[in-house]
Amino acid sequence: MMRYRLAVFSRATAAILGGYALASAAAACLAIWLPLRRPDAVVTAQMLSFVFYACGVIWVFATRNAWRAWAGVLLPSALLGGLFAIGRAMGAA
Amino acid sequence: MTLAAFCLAYAGFSALCLGMDRHYEDLFDRALPRRHRLPLRLFGWIALALSLCASAAVWGWSYGTVEWIGILSIAGLLLIWFLTFRPRAALTAGGLCALAAPVLAVL
C-alpha cells in the first residue's frame, strides 16, 4: 500500500512540478527561437506551453512506471532549457 | 434562417442516430438494413454541414461557426433528452425538422 502511495505521489509530483518545468522550458525556448517579432514570439510560446504541460501530465500517468514518468518530463525540460541557453548566449554574442 | 440552422442540426443528428444499429433497433424493432445505413449517415452529415452554411449565411463565417457549434450542442442534447423518453416522437421531430428547414430558409 505504501509502495502504491509512493508511486502515486512520485507521479503526481512529476506531473505537477515536472510538468511546470517542462512547460516553462518550452516557453523560454520557443520565445527565443521562434522567428517572430519579440511580443509575438512570447505570446505564441506561452500559449503553446500549456499544451506542453498537458502532454507532460498525460505522459506521466500513461507511462509504465514512475521512472519513465520522471524521465519523460525532465529530459525534454533539460533539452529545451539547453536550447534556450544556447539561444540566449547567441543573442548576447 | 437561424431557425433553419437549428432544424438542420437536429435533423442531421436524428439521421446519424438512426443510422446507428442500436438506435434503429430501438425504434423499429428490427436490425438496421444495409441499404439504409449509408443514406441515413450521408444525410446526417450533409444536414450538419448545411446547418453551418445556414448559420454563416446570417452571421458570416467566423461568427457563424461559433454560433453553429452552440446550436449543435443544444440540438444534440435536446435529441438525447427526447430520445430517451419519447424515441418515436424524437425521431419524428427529426423528420419534421428536415422538411421544415428548406421552408424556413427561404422565409
Added chain:
Amino acid sequence: MKAKGEKAQGEEGLRQSMSWLHTWSGLIFGWVLFAMFLTGTLAFFRPEITSWMQPEIQTRPAPAAQSVAAAQRYLSEHASDATRWFITPPSDREPLIQLLYQSPKPKPGERGFVRVKLDPATGEAVTARQTRGGDFFYRFHFELETAFPWGRWLASIAGMFMLVAIISGVITHKKIFTDFFTFRPRKGGQRAWMDGHNALSVLGLPFHLMITFSGLVLFMAMLMPAGILAVYENPRQYSDDVFKAFKIAPARNEPAPLVPLAPLVAQAQEHWQGRVGRVTVNHPGDAGATVTLVRDAADGVSYGRLAPYMRFDGVTGALQEGEDELSATVRTAGVITGLHLGLFAEPLLRWLYFLVSLAGTGMVGTGLVLWIAKRRQKARPGAREAFSLRLVDALNAGTVAGLFISVAAFFWANRLLPADMPGRQLWETRAFFAVWGLSLVYAFLFQHRKWRDLLAAAAATLALVPVINALTTSRHLGVSLPAGDWVMAGFDLTCLAGALLLAWMARKAARAAKAPAKGRPAARPVAKPAVQQAVQSVAQSDMGPRQGAYEPRGDTP
C-alpha cells in the same frame, strides 16, 4: 486498485490509467470547478444581473460622444487631481456611463480607485442601492473571493486540473461514437449517471475545451513568466509591447488644459466604423496628458482584451499612435481569449453560451455524483460507509445543491436589505457564503435527506426571487412583461425556470429515498444540476444483477 507500477502496457493500460487520472483530477478541485462553472455561467449576463439588482435605475443609453462629454464635465469637477480617468460609454447592455478614476492620495488602506456611474440623460451620478451586482459572480469566477493573487492562482490551478480532466476523459471514453446518443436512466446506478455525464461532456466538448484552455491563456502572463523573462528584462516591457493601449507615459508636471474628448470619440468612431469601448486619460490636466481610445470588445471576437486603439495628445488632440490591425499572433490570442469572455456575442449566441455553460456545470456536477455512485455500487451491502465517502457526498450536496440556494440568497439579500443601508453590498456577499456554509453543514448532518431537502430549498428560494421582487419593487413580471423590459423579465423568468428544474430534481430525489420502504433496492435518484433544456432524469429502477439485500443510503445514488 492495482499499484500503478504494475500495470500492463497496451491500450487497456492507457484507458485505465487515463480513467484513474480523470477521476482524481476531476475530484480534487471538483467543488471549486463546479462553483467556477456556475458563476462563470451567470457572468455571461453580468450587466443584466447588475441591472436587476439596481431596479431604481431606469435609463436609456446615450450616444458615446455625448456621454464622454458629460463624463469629462463630471470628472473635471470631481476628479481634477486624479492621475488617471477611465470612461466607458454606454452600450445596449450597460446603459450607464461608467467612470473609474485613480485618486493620487488614497486614504490609508485603500487602493485609491473610485467607481462612479453616471446617468447619461443628466450627467449626474446615479443614486441607487450599493451592490456588487453581476460583478460578484464575474470576480468570484476567477478570483474565488480570495486575496490577490492567491485567488486567481487557485482558480488557474483548478483550470489546469480541468484541462487534464477533459483530455484524460476523452482518451478514456472508448465508446465516444457508439455511445454518442446513449442515455439510459432506467438502468439506474452508476450507469445512468455515467451516461448523463458523458452526454453533457461530449456534446459540449468544443465549448468545454475552449473555455478551459482560453481561461488559462487569459492568465498566461501570470502563470508562465518563463516565456516573458526569456526575452524581456521585466514584465512591464512585455505588457508595453503587447498591450500597447495601456502604456503610460510619465507626467511632465506642468499644468495644461485637457482637450475636449467628445470630438476624439467621434473621430475614432468614424475611423473604425465601429464603437468606442473605453476612453483612458492619463494625467488629465498635465502637459503630458494622453487620451487613449480602445475599440469596443463587442465589435469583434478578438477585441476582448486586445482591441484596436488610438492614442491622442491630451492637450492638442493630435493623433500620436494607433493600431487598427494587430499582428496575426496577437489576433489569435485575442480570438482565444475573446471566445472565453463572450463579449462579442449577440443575444442568441449569448443564450447558447449560457445553456452550454450550464451543461458544463452539469458535467462537473454529474461527475461528482458519479464518483459516489461508483463507489457505492462497489461497496459491500451491509458495510458501514467510509467516512471519506460520507464527506465527499456531503460536499457534493452542499455545493451542487447548496450553491443554487446561495445564489438565490444573494438575490434575496439584494431585495430585502434596506437600499440605503451602509455596507449592504458586503452583507449580500456574506449571505451568499453563509448559505453555502450552512448547506454544507446541513448536508453533513442529514445524511439521508440532504439531496431532497437542499434541492427543494434551492427550488423554493429561487422561485421566490421574482415574488420578492414583486413585493419590494414595481418592476416585477406584471410590469416588465407588458413593457417588454426583457432584462427584468428575463431575469425573473430564468429564476422560475431554474426553480422548476430544481423542483423536478428534488422530487426525483424524494421518490428515490422512499423506495426502500417498498422493499425494493433503493432506486437511483437524481441529484445534480442539469442543463435547462436537457435534463437528465433517473427513474426508479432495479439495480441490475445485484443480489441480496442492499442497505439504502437515503436519497443519494
